[in-house]
Amino acid sequence: MSTPPVSDSPSHRSGSVAVIGRPNVGKSTLTNALVGAKVSITSNRPQTTRHRLLGIATFAAGKDRPAGQIVLVDTPGLHKQQGKFSASAMSRVMNRAARGALEEVDAALMVVEAGRWDEEDTLAYNVLRDAGIPVVLVVNKVDRLKDKAALLPFLAQVGQEREFAAVHPVSALKRNGLEALVKDVLGLLPEAPPAFGEDEITDRSERFLAAELVREQLMRQLGAELPYATTVEIEHFTTEDSPKGELARIGAVIWVERESQKAIVIGKGGARLKDIGSKARQQMEHLFGRKVFLETWVRVREGWSDDETALKAFGYE
Incomplete structure (x- = not known):
């Protein structure tokens, strides 16, 4: 690990953010998009991610936004333990990894799929609510939503009786909507120097x-x-x-x-x-x-x- 640079700006923001959600909502694709490099593997199959890993996203100061570093904790999808695979020791390890990611983070991104909310999304939300940290709702895959007019009613429905620090519709695959997301996430992080060098993108070997x-x-x-x-x-x-x-x-x-x-x-x-x-x-x-x-x-x-x-x-x- 290289020596973290010393920030010249007192308003530099730095902290860790868990990326949480049910399987196959695009958590790893979002992590890669924010980091700007492929640190987490992806596929169209649920539960592709099995390990907790860090994706390090470093940002220069921008319009109305301080310089900052977001240490993204990409996690396996939270899921109900039913069925052959979901009842296995592997499944238990993955759920523990996802829940354990919340222990020392400053905030969380809850990733859901545009137009879809099911019981596993509710499970993920309840885990985040109980953790007592700020939660940003990231509504991913908006580019796949055939009826764009359905997005606003969906957001209103999801927001009923649930509390989020911010809500961001995005397409992680096409990298749309990420600038506004980064600004809001940095606003939730403490003023601190970066924890990693600006050339580092992950903690994994x-x-x-x-x-x-x-x-x-x-x-x-x-x-x-x-x-x-x-x-x-x-x-x-x-x-x-x-x-x-x-x-x-x-x-x-x-x-x-x-x-x-x-x-x-x-x-x-x-x-x-x-x-x-x-x-x-x-x-x-x-x-x-x-x-x-x-x-x-x-x-x-x-x-x-x-x-x-x-x-x-x-x-x-």
């Missing part, structure tokens, strides 16, 4: 990010159930000089729960595993800023997702 980028491809390419039976472990991560510049050599093990799942991940003639590795490698090179040589293997550990000991061994908090 490249080793962790490499595993997540492989898992992102599993979430995107596999069928409905299989991604939840997979996890990724980095066996080795070394960096060396090469004639074309710095090279990272990475070995990643994809763990599944059954032999039949192993065959699906590998694919006919190894085609799917090759495609997963190729796309993950491209993402790593973009994020790490250097060439990557990636090797992948698939191994079986029965019942790992419902085994607390196995989860700890795989780095789940």
